[in-house]
Each structure stands twice: as C-alpha cells, then as structure tokens.
Amino acid sequence: MYHKEKSIQIKNSASALYNNLSVLRIAPRRLTYFTVVHANVVNMVSASWDGLNYSHRQLQSKEPNVATSTSLIMQVAFCVLPSRDLLVVTSQKGIQIYESDGSIMVYWHALDTSDAPTAQAVFARGISAVWDNYICVGVSSGAILVFDVPSKGSNITLSEVLEEHKEPITDIASECSGSQECIADLVSADDGGNLCVWKSGKEFQLLNKIPGFDMSCSSVKLWKGIVVAGYGTGQIHLFEAVTGILHAEVNAHARWIYSLDIAPFSGLLLSAAEDSLVRVWHLTVTPETNSVEVAHLHNECVTDTQICGAKFCDGDGYAFAVTGYDLSEIIRYTQL
Amino acid sequence: MSSRTLPLLFINLGGEMLYILAQRLRAQNTPADKAKKVMNDIITTMFNKKFLEELFKPQELYSKKALRTVFDRLAHASIMRLNQASMDKLYDLMTMAFKYQVLLCPRPKDILLVSFNHMDAIKDFVKDTPNILSQVDETYQQLVEMYTPLSSGEFQLIRQTLLIFFQDMHIRVSIFLKDKVQNSNGRFVLPTCGPVPHGTQVPGLIRLFSCTGEEVTRLQFNNGGNYTAALREGSFETFGDRVTKLGTNMYSVSRPVETHMSGTSKNSAQHTKINTAPNPLAKEELNLLAKLMGGLEIQKLGNADSGFRVNLFATDEEEEEALITRPDELSYGVINIQATKDQQANAELAKIMGEFTESGDQSPSASSKGDDLLAMMDGL
Numbered sequence: 001m002y003h004k005e006k007s008i009q010i011k012n013s014a015s016a017l018y019n020n021l022s023v024l025r026i027a028p029r030r031l032t033y034f035t036v037v038h039a040n041v042v043n044m045v046s047a048s049w050d051g052l053n054y055s056h057r058q059l060q061s062k063e064p065n066v067a068t069s070t071s072l073i074m075q076v077a078f079c080v081l082p083s084r085d086l087l088v089v090t091s092q093k094g095i096q097i098y099e100s101d102g103s104i105m106v107y108w109h110a111l112d113t114s115d116a117p118t119a120q121a122v123f124a125r126g127i128s129a130v131w132d133n134y135i136c137v138g139v140s141s142g143a144i145l146v147f148d149v150p151s152k153g154s155n156i157t158l159s160e161v162l163e164e165h166k167e168p169i170t171d172i173a174s175e176c177s178g179s180q181e182c183i184a185d186l187v188s189a190d191d192g193g194n195l196c197v198w199k200s201g202k203e204f205q206l207l208n209k210i211p212g213f214d215m216s217c218s219s220v221k222l223w224k225g226i227v228v229a230g231y232g233t234g235q236i237h238l239f240e241a242v243t244g245i246l247h248a249e250v251n252a253h254a255r256w257i258y259s260l261d262i263a264p265f266s267g268l269l270l271s272a273a274e275d276s277l278v279r280v281w282h283l284t285v286t287p288e289t290n291s292v293e294v295a296h297l298h299n300e301c302v303t304d305t306q307i308c309g310a311k312f313c314d315g316d317g318y319a320f321a322v323t324g325y326d327l328s329e330i331i332r333y334t335q336l
Numbered sequence: 337m338s339s340r341t342l343p344l345l346f347i348n349l350g351g352e353m354l355y356i357l358a359q360r361l362r363a364q365n366t367p368a369d370k371a372k373k374v375m376n377d378i379i380t381t382m383f384n385k386k387f388l389e390e391l392f393k394p395q396e397l398y399s400k401k402a403l404r405t406v407f408d409r410l411a412h413a414s415i416m417r418l419n420q421a422s423m424d425k426l427y428d429l430m431t432m433a434f435k436y437q438v439l440l441c442p443r444p445k446d447i448l449l450v451s452f453n454h455m456d457a458i459k460d461f462v463k464d465t466p467n468i469l470s471q472v473d474e475t476y477q478q479l480v481e482m483y484t485p486l487s488s489g490e491f492q493l494i495r496q497t498l499l500i501f502f503q504d505m506h507i508r509v510s511i512f513l514k515d516k517v518q519n520s521n522g523r524f525v526l527p528t529c530g531p532v533p534h535g536t537q538v539p540g541l542i543r544l545f546s547c548t549g550e551e552v553t554r555l556q557f558n559n560g561g562n563y564t565a566a567l568r569e570g571s572f573e574t575f576g577d578r579v580t581k582l583g584t585n586m587y588s589v590s591r592p593v594e595t596h597m598s599g600t601s602k603n604s605a606q607h608t609k610i611n612t613a614p615n616p617l618a619k620e621e622l623n624l625l626a627k628l629m630g631g632l633e634i635q636k637l638g639n640a641d642s643g644f645r646v647n648l649f650a651t652d653e654e655e656e657e658a659l660i661t662r663p664d665e666l667s668y669g670v671i672n673i674q675a676t677k678d679q680q681a682n683a684e685l686a687k688i689m690g691e692f693t694e695s696g697d698q699s700p701s702a703s704s705k706g707d708d709l710l711a712m713m714d715g716l
Contacts, residue, residue: 016499039500072337072500092337119394121338121493168489191489215535216489232443232488234536248544251537254528254563255442256492275539276526277560294542296557304519304526306439325499326506326523 001280001298002320003336007329008045011056012038014308014323017074018125018218019171019259021309021323021330024078024085024100032313033100034330035076035087036323042076042089044102045330057102061091072123079129083151088135090124095137095145097156106154107147111139126169130186131200134159138169144188146204162204167191170218174200176264177224183207184241187227189217195227197241210244219260223267224285226292230257230271238283238292247292253277259310263317268297270320272310276302278322278333300333337497338490339394340482344451345498346391347475348437348583349407350382351454352430354461357416359587360646370415370644375461376468377414382458383471392478397501415643421659422648428507429648435502436512436524437582442533444491446580447498448483449570453583455479456575476574484572511586528561534569 014020014036024033030049035042042059061071071093078100079086085100097107113122124145126138135147135156142165148157167190175185184207186198193212199205210227219230226247227239234253239246253273261270262283269281280298285291305324313319319334354375361371381387398406404427411418411426418426437450455476462468486494506522517525532538539559546552570579649655 013504015503016496039503074337119339123337167487168493170489191487214487216487216492218492232492234532234539245547246545246549248542250543251539251541254532254536254539254559254561256444275561276528290547291544293544295555296542299558299560301528301560304523306526326503 001335002300002333004300005319005332005334006051007331008034008047008054008321009329010034010036010043010045011058011328012036012041012043013326013328015039016258016306016308016325019075019077019309021259021311021321022077022087023311023313023321024080025314033078034321035078036309036330037073037076040072040091042073042102044087046101059089059096059098059102061089061093061096074123074125075127077127079127079135081129081135081149082132084149086129086135086149088127088137090127090137092121092123095124097135097147107156109145109147109158121168123168126172126188128172128174128186130174134200136162136172136186136188138165138172138188138190140168142166142169142190144169144172159202160204162188162196162198162206164188164196164206164209165190165194167194170216171220173221175222175225176262178264179224182225182241184222184225187220187222187241189220189229191216193217193229193231195220195229195239197227207242208244210239216256218257221260221262221269223262223264223283224287226283226285228260228262228269228283230260230273232256234273234275236260236271238294240290240292248294250281250294252279255306258306258308261311261320263312263315265315266317268312268317269294270310270312270317272307272322274306276305276307278302278307278310278320280317280320302327302331337397337500338493339396340486340490341397341494341497341501342395343392343479343482344447344494345397345403345434345501346406347451347479348434348454349403349430350410351451351458351583352433353407353411353426354378354458355585355587356426356429356648357411357646358461358585360648364646366644366646374414374416374646376465378410379458379462380468380471381410381413383468383475385471385474388475388478392482397497400501417643417645418648419645419655419659421655421662422646424662425648425658429509431502431505432507432509432512433586434498435505436517438495438498438502439524439526440517440582441495441580442531443488443535444495445486445488446533446570446582447491447495448479448572449578449580450583451479452476452570452572453578453580456578457585473574480572480574529563531564531567534566536566538563538565 015038017037020037022035032047034045040061044057046055061073071091073089073091076089079088087098087100087102089096094110096105098105111122111124121140123140124137128136130136133149135149137145144162145158146160148159170189170191172188175182183199184197185200188196193215195210196206197208199207216232217229218232221228225241227241229237234255234257236250236252237246238248252271253275255274257271257273259272267283269283272278278300282295282297284293302322302324305327307322307324309323311321313321322331407427408423411423438447441447459472462472508522512518540556542555543551544553567579571577647655649658
C-alpha cells in the first residue's frame with residue numbers, strides 16, 4: 001500500500017518523546033516543514049515538493065537565566081489558525097511561540113515553578129490550535145493554558161486556565177474533520193489516561209470527562225466527534241467524545257504507543273509505537289447509525305527503532321513521515 | 337525532566353561496574369582476599385549513608401562529564417588503580433550495558449526490576465559482611481519507598497530522561513555483538529517477537545461495540561511480528577524473582593569484556609550540541625556527589641603502597657594502544673582536581689573534603705563551600 005521514499009537527514013537524532021514530529025504543508029510555496037526535537041534543540045527542515053531543496057534551521061529553548069541548567073523540550077507543534085500559522089515549543093521552563101518558519105519568536109510564557117512540590121517534574125506538553133484564535137498548551141500540573149492569538153502581531157494573551165486534569169497533560173487535539181456540526185472541538189489527555197472533552201469559546205466548556213484506567217494516554221486525536229486515544233499498553237480506544245461511549249478497542253501494538261495521526265479527508269489513522277511498527281488503519285464514522293468501524297490496512301516496520309513520531313504529510317494520507325529514537329533522519333512513505 | 341532519575345542511573349551503572357571489575361579481577365588471577373577487599377571497598381563507598389542521602393534528593397540529572405567524575409572516584413575508592421584507557425573502557429561498557437537494558441525493558445516500570453537485579457547481585461557480593469549488608473538493605477527500602485508508588489507515566493518520564501542521557505551512544509561491545517543483541521553499526525536489536533509486556537495484549541485484535549456496550553464484531557489483523565503472551569510479573573519487593581534477565585551479570589570468565597573503537601567514529605560524527613556548548617559555569621558541575629565521593633577517597637590515600645593495577649584490556653600494549661587511538665568525540669573530559677599541586681590549595685581542599693567524612697556530622701552549606709572550591713580550581 002505504501003513504499004519507502006528517500007529519507008530526509010536531520011542535524012541531530014530524535015529524542016524519545018511523545019508525538020515527536022510535526023508537519024506543516026505549505027501548498028502555495030510547494031514546501032513542507034518538519035520539526036523534530038533533540039533534547040533542548042528543535043530541528044526544522046523545509047523540504048520542497050520536487051525533492052531538490054532542503055533547508056535546515058535549529059531553535060534552542062532560550063532561558064532568561066543563563067546560569068541554570070538546560071531546559072529540555074517536551075514537544076513542538078505547528079498550530080494552524082485561519083489567519084496565521086505558528087510554531088509552538090514547550091519545555092521545562094515554559095512555552096515559546098514562533099512564526100511558522102521559526103524565524104521570529106513572537107511570545108514567551110514562563111512556567112510558574114514556585115508552587116510545585118520539589119519532587120514533581122515541571123514542564124509544558126500537549127499543544128493544539130482550536131477554533132479561530134486559540135492555542136491550548138498543557139502543563140505537568142494538569143492545567144491547560146488557553147492563549148488568545150490575534151490575527152497578526154505578538155499580542156498573544158493568556159485567556160483562561162482550565163483545571164480539570166490532576167495528572168500531567170500528555171497530548172491535546174482539536175476536531176480536525178472541518179465539520180461545523182461537531183459540538184466538541186477539543187480533547188485533552190493525561191498520564192492517568194483520563195480524557196477531557198471541551199467546547200472552545202471565550203470561556204471553555206467541559207462537555208465530558210472519560211476516566212482512564214491508570215495507564216498513560218500518550219497521544220490523542222479528535223475526528224468527526226470521535227476521540228481516538230493511544231495508550232502505554234499499546235491499545236487504541238475510540239470513544240464518542242460527548243457521551244464517552246466506547247466504540248472500539250484495538251490491541252494495536254506490543255509496546256507503548258508514541259504517536260497517532262489522522263488524515264481528515266480520508267479517515268486514515270496512523271499509529272506508531274516503541275515496538276518499531278507503524279500501522280495504517282481506516283476509520284468509518286456513520287452518524288446515522290451511530291457506528292464506528294476500524295479496519296487495519298498496512299504495517300511498516302522500522303527495524304531496530306523505537307518510533308517516537310509519525311504524521312501524515314497531507315490531508316488525504318497519501319504520504320506519511322516517521323521519526324525514531326537515536327535516528328537522524330525523517331523516514332518517508334508514499335502510497336503506491 | 338524527571339527529578340527521580342539519578343538514583344536509578346547511579347545504582348545500575350554501579351552494578352554494571354561491579355560485574356565488570358569482578359570479571360577482570362578473576363581474569364587477572366587476583367588473590368581472593370585482595371579481590372574481595374576491592375569489591376567491599378567500592379560497595380561500601382557506593383552505599384555510604386551521606387552519599388545516598390544526597391543521591392536520593394529530587395534533582396535534575398547530571399551531565400555526562402559530572403557523572404563520569406563520580407564514577408572515576410568510585411572506581412578508585414579501593415586499592416585498585418585503573419589507567420585512563422581502562423577507565424574509559426570500563427565506563428563505555430557500563431553505559432552501553434545500561435542503555436541496552438533501558439531500551440529493552442518491555443515496560444518503563446521494568447527499569448525498577450533491572451535495578452533490583454543489580455541490587456540482588458550486589459547483596460550477594462557482600463553477603464558475608466554484615467555492616468555493608470545493612471547499608472545495602474537500607475537502600476532496598478529507599479528504592480521501594482521512592483519508586484513503587486510511581487505511575488506508569490512517571491516511569492516513562494524517567495525512561496525518557498535516561499534515553500536523552502544515552503542519546504547517540506553507539507559504542508560496539510564485543511559481548512553484545514557476539515550475542516547478536518547489537519548490530520555492527522552499534523545499534524541494538526529490537527526484536528518484534530517474544531512475550532509482550534505485562535499488562536499488554538498480543539496485538540492483532542479489533543473489537544467493535546454497540547452503543548449499549550455489547551461487542552458486535554471481532555476482527556483479526558496481521559501484527560507483522562511473532563508475539564506471545566506476557567510472562568508473570570517480577571517482584572517489586574526487597575526480594576523475590578525479578579523474572580527479567582536484564583540487569584543480571586552477563587560476564588563470566590569465558591566471556592571477556594572488549595569494546596570496538598574503530599567504526600564508531602563515523603556514527604558519532606554528529607555529536608550533540610549539548611556537550612560541546614561552552615558553559616561558563618561548567619566547573620559548578622563538580623557537584624556535591626563528586627565532592628562527597630572524593631572526600632571518601634582521600635581517606636584511602638594512606639594505602640597507596642598496597643595498590644595494584646587492573647587492566648580492562650587483555651595486555652598492557654592493548655591498553656596503551658586504546659588510549660592513543662580513542663576518537664576525540666568519545667573522550668569524557670573528566671574534571672580532575674590535582675590536589676597535590678599547591679600546598680595552600682591542598683590544605684583548603686583537604687579541609688573541605690574533610691567536612692564530608694563520616695566522622696563530621698555537620699551538613700555543609702553548599703554555596704560557600706562551592707565558592708571556595710571554585711575559586712581554588714581557578715587557581716590550579
């Protein structure tokens with residue numbers, strides 16, 4: 001179904017972090033941006049569609065206080081809003097927001113470390129754009145920071161702090177089907193496997209809470225009102241977001257799942273785990289009968305590699321890219 | 337990232353070090369009493385009460401350089417002496433072994449079982465020496481108290497922190513190559529077969545449910561591997577069957593310890609920016625642990641005449657050769673305090689080191705001591 005293409009070399013190897021690959025397709029310029037985290041550095045590659053031009057850039061997590069130890073980056077993600085695209089970097093010290101090409105930092109938010117108990121790690125993780133003008137970022141305390149983003153300029157403000165989760169946030173995702181009918185437009189996941197479903201707005205509304213089973217949910221997606229959640233046990237669960245009804249349970253991987261992605265136009269699902277496997281599935285959601293179907297389509301094995309990031313490169317799922325721990329390349333696959 | 341990583345890193349690396357030293361002492365036909373003394377001295381230093389108190393405090397992981405300094409001190413906490421090349425090789429083996437164990441752990445929580453395997457072996461080394469044994473037993477308690485309540489997500493964070501520490505290390509280890517657990521490019525083999533972790537199901541099943549919760553369809557798919565059901569869970573108590581073999585002693589008299597330096601240079605060509613970025617406060621990394629370790633070592637200097645050398649290589653020539661041909665990017669850049677250089681500096685240093693001995697019972701205020709030490713290092 002897919003075959004391997006030429007890999008893109010990156011300057012450093014990928015670190016073992018959840019969802020460690022972000023992709024931004026820029027159709028008007030026939031370019032795709034990829035970002036991969038290596039410890040305290042973001043490796044950005046801009047690849048032209050004809051495969052002839054690659055340019056690299058590196059971003060470091062900047063500290064206001066040089067003397068302190070380096071701040072490790074937990075996650076990097078592109079946030080696509082109607083008016084602009086931004087790049088969000090979350091680390092142990094705070095949140096940085098850049099223009100999507102990484103050229104200028106437009107905003108910096110420092111994490112408040114004062115009231116955390118000393119043994120608890122402090123970091124930001126979990127990034128998603130939602131609706132027209134919000135970017136949500138999760139924190140290790142379980143809080144979700146909601147930033148209001150103007151259509152241009154750096155006047156980004158913290159609009160709200162959502163305090164529903166009690167465990168560190170692992171991933172956040174917004175409804176990606178483009179459908180206006182979905183009530184829920186955001187889902188957040190934490191280290192206990194708990195999921196919160198939200199409706200965005202001036203004040204975010206909690207629509208539902210789906211309890212976990214004491215196992216970390218490392219990656220989550222929301223499509224056509226269905227939450228797709230990947231867990232440390234290697235299982236994938238599909239829930240109806242607003243009601244919490246479990247529609248499907250898949251024994252998908254033999255190790256911890258590190259990344260999920262959905263191609264919204266075709267309903268293809270990508271899952272990747274520490275077991276070296278990337279799997280492609282097909283989701284069918286039929287609202288009339290309130291049914292969800294999952295079919296397995298394809299496996300790719302990245303030999304001797306614990307995969308940490310996997311993303312579709314386009315909305316149809318025609319191509320996808322993969323990163324692995326200790327691997328200094330982005331591996332690409334396209335449909336035959 | 338996780339502030340609970342250091343104790344596990346130290347105990348597991350220390351355990352590997354003991355396995356390797358025990359094998360080399362045997363291979364060199366060291367008299368039994370001397371070998372035992374070396375092992376006991378190192379284990380006593382490793383489990384020194386004050387040292388462990390500092391180790392178990394929540395803190396960020398040390399840099400590779402700082403941790404290497406701690407182990408240099410530990411290796412020399414006895415009458416044994418190691419040349420630079422042997423110490424480098426020892427450290428290579430220790431770190432690659434633990435990297436292998438961390439990567440191959442089926443679940444992040446299993447790192448604790450690996451740690452218990454090392455602890456069990458250490459306990460066995462000192463089973464005839466009651467006072468050291470009690471120190472080891474206390475450490476078991478601390479491990480159980482600190483780690484058994486952690487969630488799966490917290491263990492994964494510890495694992496991710498360790499993997500960042502081990503990033504880009506691909507030194508080839510002869511015993512791993514022979515056992516086919518490491519490829520010739522230095523990367524470990526990750527099999528897509530065998531038992532799944534405890535708590536995981538064998539992949540291959542899709543279950544679809546109706547709105548009322550009834551299962552309506554079951555579908556099978558090809559999982560691309562050859563997996564079997566999970567084994568029983570290992571014991572997380574101070575004793576018991578750990579089930580996993582990771583962290584047990586893989587060396588024996590017939591399986592010598594060797595590393596290959598050639599062929600690793602091209603893989604480690606892209607070294608990370610973290611280690612090479614100039615850090616104006618790099619000397620501050622001569623951290624409390626290394627100081628404590630050094631303080632304990634100074635006590636032993638009186639026995640220097642009964643010291644003997646241990647070689648990690650088969651011959652002295654090989655050891656010399658290894659030192660010369662070691663690729664630059666693999667050098668650890670150990671911070672050395674040459675305490676003998678200056679009379680005044682020596683006295684100051686000895687005074688500060690003296691504060692950390694067992695007999696002294698004051699807890700030093702780190703900042704002023706740190707300043708003194710830093711000032712002195714600038715003068716060396």
